[in-house]
Amino acid sequence: MDIREPIHSTHARTLDSAALRREFLVEKVFVPGEIALTYSQIDRIVVGGAMPLGEEIGFPSELAKAFAVGAFLERRELGVINVGSPGAVVVDGETYALGHREALYVGMGARDVRFASATPASPAKLYLNCAPAHRACKTRKVTLDQASPTTLGEARTANRRTIYKLLGPGVVETCQRTMGMTVLEPGSVWNTFPTHTHERRMEVYFYFGLPPEAAVFHLCGRPEETRHIVVRNEQAVISPSWSIHSGVGTQAYTFIWGMVGENQVFEDMDQVATTALR
Numbered sequence: 001m002d003i004r005e006p007i008h009s010t011h012a013r014t015l016d017s018a019a020l021r022r023e024f025l026v027e028k029v030f031v032p033g034e035i036a037l038t039y040s041q042i043d044r045i046v047v048g049g050a051m052p053l054g055e056e057i058g059f060p061s062e063l064a065k066a067f068a069v070g071a072f073l074e075r076r077e078l079g080v081i082n083v084g085s086p087g088a089v090v091v092d093g094e095t096y097a098l099g100h101r102e103a104l105y106v107g108m109g110a111r112d113v114r115f116a117s118a119t120p121a122s123p124a125k126l127y128l129n130c131a132p133a134h135r136a137c138k139t140r141k142v143t144l145d146q147a148s149p150t151t152l153g154e155a156r157t158a159n160r161r162t163i164y165k166l167l168g169p170g171v172v173e174t175c176q177r178t179m180g181m182t183v184l185e186p187g188s189v190w191n192t193f194p195t196h197t198h199e200r201r202m203e204v205y206f207y208f209g210l211p212p213e214a215a216v217f218h219l220c221g222r223p224e225e226t227r228h229i230v231v232r233n234e235q236a237v238i239s240p241s242w243s244i245h246s247g248v249g250t251q252a253y254t255f256i257w258g259m260v261g262e263n264q265v266f267e268d269m270d271q272v273a274t275t276a277l278r
Contacts (some may be wrong), residue, residue: 001046001065002026002038009242013225024220026236027205027230030125035059035109035115037128040238041262043202046076046130047236050115051123056090058114071111078106078113079131079167079179080126081256083208083234087124090114096141098124101181103142103166105174108133125234127206129258133175142166147180153259159190178259180268184252191255195219195246195277198271201261204244206236216249223272244272 007023008106015023024039030050035057037048050057059072069075080089089096091110097118098104102230103193106113113277117123147166153159161184168178207216212235220243229237231247239245241261 001063004038004040004042004238006042007240009222009240012221014226015227017229020220020227020229022172024238026238029127029234029236032123033057036074037063039159042238042240044132045202045204045260046128047204047238047258048128048207050126050128051084051236052087052115052117053123054120056116058112062098066134072107073106073110073113073130075108075132075136076130077108077175078110078178079103079129079174079177079258080106081125081166081179081181082126083256084117084125085122086118087126088116088118089126090116091139096139098126098141099143100191101144103140103179105137105142105150105167105172105177106139107137108175108195109136110124110139123191127256129177129179129204131177134179135175137173139173140172142172147171153190155185155187157190157232158188159193160185160188161191165266168266176264178264179256180276181254183254184249186252188252189249190248192247194271194274195244196271197223197242197244198261199241199270200263200268201259202238204236204248204258205239205245205247206234206256206258207231208234208256210249214253216247216253218247219244223276224278226277256264
């Protein structure tokens with residue numbers, strides 16, 4: 001498990017591209033046959049992916065020891081979204097089949113969580129967000145049809161997109177974890193623009209649906225001192241609460257957003273006028 005320490009916004013201003021990538025970019029979310037995890041001490045979020053092949057894979061016992069608990073989810077909740085072929089998550093012996101772009105919320109206290117692919121030659125890719133929790137909520141599967149969609153933006157400004165709220169208020173009760181997926185329409189390349197910050201929550205963006213030659217330029221930093229990180233397919237960016245989080249791609253793409261913090265109000269944003277960006 002890779003561990004990332006928090007970083008002050010003033011320090012972030014001094015970083016070159018390599019250092020920004022080292023601090024905020026998660027380059028390898030999926031490793032065949034393994035669970036790959038990155039632990040950010042910013043709001044204690046764990047980000048990663050499970051890519052099972054011929055056998056089920058689960059969280060190693062060493063992980064619970066690293067968090068000084070009896071089981072990894074003893075005091076944590078987990079969000080899972082499948083961005084690959086059909087697979088399944090087995091929670092304490094109960095199997096939840098997950099198709100492409102379907103989600104699962106796993107409540108605090110689950111003891112044994114395992115991941116599987118329906119066809120090893122075409123594996124599931126189970127994207128994971130895990131956050132501390134102080135109460136247990138019911139484990140539940142969510143399909144796109146059950147999500148809460150909102151379409152925003154315009155084709156003329158290249159930001160026409162549909163936001164699917166999958167895990168959180170109005171769809172699934174969680175302790176503090178919220179997750180969703182934003183799908184850009186063909187010809188649209190901007191996400192979350194005009195941009196914003198939300199000092200009360202951090203966020204992680206996971207980009208997918210991009211061919212190898214494509215890229216997303218993820219914008220970050222204070223509004224008056226912006227930076228960018230070049231992101232490829234199936235990579236994630238950790239975004240502190242002081243940072244803007246927006247991006248523009250070389251073509252349309254999809255991204256999963258996950259938030260942790262003081263509240264679960266999706267509309268709790270501090271808007272930043274484009275004219276104020278530097």
